[in-house]
Amino acid sequence: MKINISKIIIFSFTIFLLSVFWLGLKINHNYDTKSLVGSKISKFYVTEINNENQYISEEDLKKNKYTLINFFASWCSPCRAEHRYLMSLSNQNKEIKIIGINFKDKKINANNFLKDLGNPYNFVGEDTDGKISISFGIYGIPESILVNNELTVIKKIIGPIDQVQFNDILKSIQ
Amino acid sequence: MKKKLFFLIIYFLFLGPLSSSDNKTELSEIYKNLRCLVCQGQSIADSNSDFAATVKLVVQDQFNEGKTKDEIYKFLISKYGEWIVYQPTFSKSNLLLWTLPYFIFIMGGVFIFLIIRKSKNNKAN
Numbered sequence: 001m002k003i004n005i006s007k008i009i010i011f012s013f014t015i016f017l018l019s020v021f022w023l024g025l026k027i028n029h030n031y032d033t034k035s036l037v038g039s040k041i042s043k044f045y046v047t048e049i050n051n052e053n054q055y056i057s058e059e060d061l062k063k064n065k066y067t068l069i070n071f072f073a074s075w076c077s078p079c080r081a082e083h084r085y086l087m088s089l090s091n092q093n094k095e096i097k098i099i100g101i102n103f104k105d106k107k108i109n110a111n112n113f114l115k116d117l118g119n120p121y122n123f124v125g126e127d128t129d130g131k132i133s134i135s136f137g138i139y140g141i142p143e144s145i146l147v148n149n150e151l152t153v154i155k156k157i158i159g160p161i162d163q164v165q166f167n168d169i170l171k172s173i174q
Numbered sequence: 175m176k177k178k179l180f181f182l183i184i185y186f187l188f189l190g191p192l193s194s195s196d197n198k199t200e201l202s203e204i205y206k207n208l209r210c211l212v213c214q215g216q217s218i219a220d221s222n223s224d225f226a227a228t229v230k231l232v233v234q235d236q237f238n239e240g241k242t243k244d245e246i247y248k249f250l251i252s253k254y255g256e257w258i259v260y261q262p263t264f265s266k267s268n269l270l271l272w273t274l275p276y277f278i279f280i281m282g283g284v285f286i287f288l289i290i291r292k293s294k295n296n297k298a299n
Binding site: 005006009010013020033035036039042104129130131133134135136137139140 | 211212224225227228229231232235250252253254255270274281284285288289292
């Protein structure tokens with residue numbers, strides 16, 4: 001009888017461990033911050049890239065029906081790839097305002113980037129040391145966050161905006 | 175007066191640097207518990223990546239503002255999710271993670287106790 005208790009303990013413990021490992025293997029380990037969709041963005045303050053006296057904060061976003069906050073840099077080639085979608089979005093839809101936040105970049109390069117490819121942004125802010133990006137949960141460039149006038153994150157795009165993401169944004173703001 | 179001056183000098187010579195090294199230790203502890211999201215299995219403390227450097231700046235700022243370790247973790251969790259910290263906070267979803275080691279420890283004890291008792295009984299018989 002005593003031996004049986006030990007056997008039962010070993011058996012149930014083995015089953016338990018196997019189930020833990022099995023469940024562990026089934027979980028998706030690809031990390032992203034898309035789980036933040038539905039949460040609210042916190043207070044922020046970004047100065048304009050060419051005018052330190054001009055700035056934007058979360059209060060300004062409340063005035064727009066939808067705002068797309070796009071982190072970009074002139075040194076980032078995927079940012080160049082997504083730029084034409086931002087241009088289309090800015091030209092096609094007036095419901096959405098686009099805020100560009102220039103990430104760890106040289107002012108002159110950022111200005112040339114916008115001069116060459118066009119400026120889809122209603123406001124271009126600068127994040128020279130990257131600290132602002134942390135308050136938006138950014139961990140790579142480009143990343144875009146779509147928020148409504150209640151400051152709720154509707155969509156988070158990690159990586160460049162492509163045709164699929166572009167259509168998704170249009171669908172989300174309809 | 176001389177005595178006071180002597181103690182003041184001692185304080186600034188020894189206790190001043192001590193508190194600054196305490197701060198460094200606490201900051202380094204925070205960095206060690208933060209996962210570098212763009213690196214392979216490295217903490218913010220170990221990584222030289224751009225992301226790690228930026229997180230260090232933000233943590234330093236918040237630490238200097240007087241925020242506690244938990245407040246800093248809470249802020250980063252709100253931005254990046256629970257994955258950013260190596261030591262997750264206690265919640266329903268990770269109940270198993272926190273209780274399993276204790277459970278295994280207790281079960282091991284029970285198992286050893288049963289084996290010893292069995293061997294004693296066998297010797298007695």
